[in-house]
Amino acid sequence: MDKISTKNIVEKTLNSLSGDILRLCVKNESVMSKTKNMNFELTVIIPVYNEEDNLERVYEQINEYLKVASKNTKILFVNDGSKDNSLNKIKEICNRSESFTYCSFERNCGLSAAIKAGFDYSDTPLTGYIDADLQTSPFDFNVLMEYTNDYDLVTGVRSNRKDSFVKNMSSLIANSIRRAFTHDGMDDTGCPLKIIRTDFAKRIPMFNGLHRFLPAMVLLQNGRIKQVDVRHFPRIAGKSKYNLWNRLLGPLMDCFAYLWMKKKYINYEVSESKL
Secondary structure (H helix, E strand, O other), X not given: OOOEEEEOOOOHHHHHOOOOOOOOOEEEEEEOHHHOOOOOOEEEEEEEOOOXXXXXXXXXXXXXXXXXXXXXXEEEEEEOOOOOOXXXXXXXXXXXXXXXXXXXXXXXXXXXXXXXXXXXXXXXXXXXXXXXXXXXXXXXXXXXXXXXXXXXXXEEEEOOOOOOHHHHHHHHHHHHHHHHHHOOOOXXXXXXXXXXXXHHHHOOOOOOOHHHHHHHHHHHOOOOEEEEEEOOOOOXXXXXXXXXXXXXXXXXXXXXXXXXXXXXXXXXXXXXXXX
């Protein structure tokens, strides 16, 4: 019999960890099916929450990247219950090109929920992630892509960060605390530029805040991870959604949730079967 590898069966109650239960209230309105037969290899998730002032620039930069992308790539906007005109702008962009798709939440659910929805809707072998503020460059996906044959997750490390002193220090402290809990060796898990094998992504049991632990969750699946220097830029438009609580104190609490999950996590391999 062929050897079947099955990993990562996790209790259904995991989604109740670290805050509210993760409920993805995705509206029926979405643009997904039109790309199914276009042989894409990479889906790039772009979570959006009140980013109407950034979205035209996002389209222009992403569209230029698609022309030089090392893998055939499509874009998946996840509108996280925006209260501004972001959804209408997303629809307008998606009407311009079949490489742009979207889904939209009924209400604001948070970044972890948006990434979770992106993983759920991705139908390509690889899944990427970038923020709509474009403080990282989509062109650096080609840098990460160089390592995807050997690693299951490749994440950027923001070199020469263009953030405030307080933001940089809080991130440095939060990463140090998280690294002490997870031992994943990653210096900048908050970097919004990642590529992960989609089969690994779909096995990650997401809860609020777990987007900071993606490398550690891949390690729990006995996966291989890599960090690579990428460029970082100042935010040009829109407002940051983070403050001291969700940048430092929140992640500290999530570390304890991660430890609980690590103890309960299940990996197994089936040597034989007749199904």
